[in-house]
Amino acid sequence: MKEICKGVFSLKNIVLVCVAGMSTSLLVTKMQKAAQEQNIEADIYAIAESEVDKVVTSKxxxxxLLGPQVRYLKGTYEAKYRHLNIPVETINMTDYGMMKGENVLKQALQLIG
Known part of the structure; x- marks a missing residue:
């Protein structure tokens, strides 16, 4: 029972990817606020697509979660990180554009399982 609870409440590491890592910073802030309101322990941060390999190999x-502007990288990342079982998905364009942090957090948590 202890192991099951540990998995349910463990820290979630959610990485948002965009061209330079800047356009997603407001979305990250809104996701962090939503996580805090829901008592979800999550490390949520944005990085540039050029940093993905370094982050995935070190953390x-x-x-x-890919910003709509880098959705073309989805297949590449899925193939590259398949052995690590890291889900890769594009953020819903409406949620991204409207900066709906709660919706994007929900999407991330569903992908994590």
Missing amino acids: KVDVL
Whole structure:
């Protein structure tokens, strides 16, 4: 029972990827606020697509969420990180554009499982 609870409440590492890592910073802030309001322990941060390899090889990543502007990288990242079982998905364009942090957090948590 202890192991099951440990998995449910463990820290979630959610990485948002965009061209330079800047356009997602407001979305990260809104996701962090939503996580805090829901008592979800999550490390949520944005990186540039050029930093993905470095981050994935140096940190635990539970999910990669791609900004709509880098959605073309989805297949590449899925193939590259398949052996690490890291889900890769594009952020819903409406949620991204409207900066709906709660919706994007929900998407990330569903992908993590």
